[in-house]
Amino acid sequence: MLAAPKVPLINPTSLARFVDPLPIPSVARAAEQRADPANPGHTLPCYRIEMRACKVRLHRDIPTTPVWGYNGQFPGPSIEARRGEPLLVEWVNALPSQHFLPIDHTLHGAERDKPDVRAITHVHGARVPAKADGFPDDWYTPGHSVLYRYPNGQDAATLWYHDHAMGITRLNIYAGLFGAYIVRDAEEQALHLPSGDYDMPLILCDRLVAQDGQLYYPVSDDPHAPWVMQCLGNLVLCNGKVFPYLDVEPRRYRFRLINVANTRFFDLSLSHDQAMQQIASDQGLLPAPLERARIELYPAERADVVIDFAGFAGKSVQLRHESQGIVEFRVRAQSSRDMSALPATLRPVTRIDPAAAARERILTLNEIDDANGNAMQMLLDGKRWSDPITENPRQNSIETWSFVNLTGDAHPIHVHLVRFQVIDRRPFDLFAWNAHRKLEFTGPAVPPEPQELGWKDTVRADSGMVTRIAMRFDGEPGRYVWHCHFLEHEDNEMMRPFQVLPAHS
Numbered sequence: 187m188l189a190a191p192k193v194p195l196i197n198p199t200s201l202a203r204f205v206d207p208l209p210i211p212s213v214a215r216a217a218e219q220r221a222d223p224a225n226p227g228h229t230l231p232c233y234r235i236e237m238r239a240c241k242v243r244l245h246r247d248i249p250t251t252p253v254w255g256y257n258g259q260f261p262g263p264s265i266e267a268r269r270g271e272p273l274l275v276e277w278v279n280a281l282p283s284q285h286f287l288p289i290d291h292t293l294h295g296a297e298r299d300k301p302d303v304r305a306i307t308h309v310h311g312a313r314v315p316a317k318a319d320g321f322p323d324d325w326y327t328p329g330h331s332v333l334y335r336y337p338n339g340q341d342a343a344t345l346w347y348h349d350h351a352m353g354i355t356r357l358n359i360y361a362g363l364f365g366a367y368i369v370r371d372a373e374e375q376a377l378h379l380p381s382g383d384y385d386m387p388l389i390l391c392d393r394l395v396a397q398d399g400q401l402y403y404p405v406s407d408d409p410h411a412p413w414v415m416q417c418l419g420n421l422v423l424c425n426g427k428v429f430p431y432l433d434v435e436p437r438r439y440r441f442r443l444i445n446v447a448n449t450r451f452f453d454l455s456l457s458h459d460q461a462m463q464q465i466a467s468d469q470g471l472l473p474a475p476l477e478r479a480r481i482e483l484y485p486a487e488r489a490d491v492v493i494d495f496a497g498f499a500g501k502s503v504q505l506r507h508e509s510q511g512i513v514e515f516r517v518r519a520q521s522s523r524d525m526s527a528l529p530a531t532l533r534p535v536t537r538i539d540p541a542a543a544a545r546e547r548i549l550t551l552n553e554i555d556d557a558n559g560n561a562m563q564m565l566l567d568g569k570r571w572s573d574p575i576t577e578n579p580r581q582n583s584i585e586t587w588s589f590v591n592l593t594g595d596a597h598p599i600h601v602h603l604v605r606f607q608v609i610d611r612r613p614f615d616l617f618a619w620n621a622h623r624k625l626e627f628t629g630p631a632v633p634p635e636p637q638e639l640g641w642k643d644t645v646r647a648d649s650g651m652v653t654r655i656a657m658r659f660d661g662e663p664g665r666y667v668w669h670c671h672f673l674e675h676e677d678n679e680m681m682r683p684f685q686v687l688p689a690h691s
């Protein structure tokens with residue numbers, strides 16, 4: 187049971203639509219050059235990004251909303267990186283001493299002896315050494331900071347950064363601690379895709395917003411254990427606004443769709459039956475553009491799309507979630523000359539041969555129910571966060587991981603450090619598994635969907651299916667995490683550490 191909010195929530199149909207311009211997150215600027223900790227005698231650009239409380243206006247007719255933002259912005263500033271050019275970020279915790287959202291002290295890592303306000307930033311999809319990955323237990327309190335070095339040794343892709351503090355990640359991200367992290371490279375640049383003013387992130391989430399403008403985070407009716415298994419908002423936000431509009435030219439644009447919601451998956455389409463050309467998924471370019479009428483994004487997934495407004499001069503086009511317009515593009519009559527291209531091929535993606543795997547791991551997604559049959563928590567392979575590490579891939583080795591989903595729902599599973607490929611999904615006999623932990627398939631393997639043929643870092647593991655991924659553990663040895671990206675689940679044990687062991691010399 188959910189407790190009712192003190193102040194009634196806003197009825198979305200009461201809001202005037204498309205009265206606020208779409209904000210485009212500012213681009214972070216390096217504050218200074220600092221010594222490169224990995225390369226004595228050299229310096230690197232250093233960004234200083236401060237987490238702090240701020241007030242924002244989500245919509246013209248909604249009173250201001252207190253949030254937490256990186257640099258006091260919601261979303262935080264976009265970090266722009268180039269492949270092969272490392273950078274430093276000093277992540278500063280300048281948050282207040284009190285949390286404004288309801289902490290569940292019964293959750294692992296959020297016990298009463300832990301400070302309420304803790305933070306640690308992770309760049310989702312970044313290949314970074316363990317010490318800069320933002321391990322959930324490495325949180326720190328207001329008045330402290332960490333200096334992280336990002337090598338950016340990876341292909342151009344739309345990544346994003348967000349809080350990852352143990353047991354309160356769902357609250358810190360909900361409060362507003364997220365932003366885009368964009369990696370560019372020369373190969374992508376050579377394609378002449380829309381760039382500059384015609385290339386921007388569209389960061390999507392939903393929030394429960396009360397009539398006084400406050401964010402409401404749902405709680406159970408048990409005041410001692412307020413955790414809830416999902417959080418779905420009444421309002422959809424794009425770049426921190428409800429129902430924004432964007433003036434566009436009648437030409438091609440590149441939009442980087444990022445789902446930063448706690449639980450919501452987005453089912454995106456355009457009005458006028460207009461198709462989008464998907465050019466990239468989580469970890470960068472697809473082999474070729476893919477025409478999509480609809481794009482589904484689970485939490486943490488990304489899709490870069492090119493939309494051509496050339497045929498819509500003087501008209502408007504809406505981006506929809508399900509059947510509801512959430513962003514309006516107002517197409518001007520005139521355009522500057524569109525020098526961009528949409529090449530027929532983008533970047534080859536060499537398939538990983540699953541037969542080359544040094545190790546094949548079978549990992550279950552399970553649910554533990556209470557006496558009434560309500561879900562209490564979800565586990566990965568039946569283990570808790572504090573159980574000893576069991577996934578210990580060897581550096582540079584290939585592994586396949588099979589997610590055996592024993593629960594009634596799909597879960598978006600994210601593995602830190604690596605990019606992976608989806609091999610297939612295959613239905614299995616749940617009763618046979620429960621009886622003797624044996625995988626008996628009940629149908630043929632389903633190949634990945636066309637948009638899943640690029641590099642991914644988050645995969646939808648469907649109920650009743652075995653979802654198989656393959657990856658090479660390129661990166662430095664050390665301790666990372668893998669988890670469900672429904673934030674309510676990862677905060678309640680659906681997260682496990684893994685250890686990359688040094689390569690055999």
Ligand SMILES: [Cu+2]
Nearest residue numbers: 597670672675
């Ligand atoms: Cu989950």
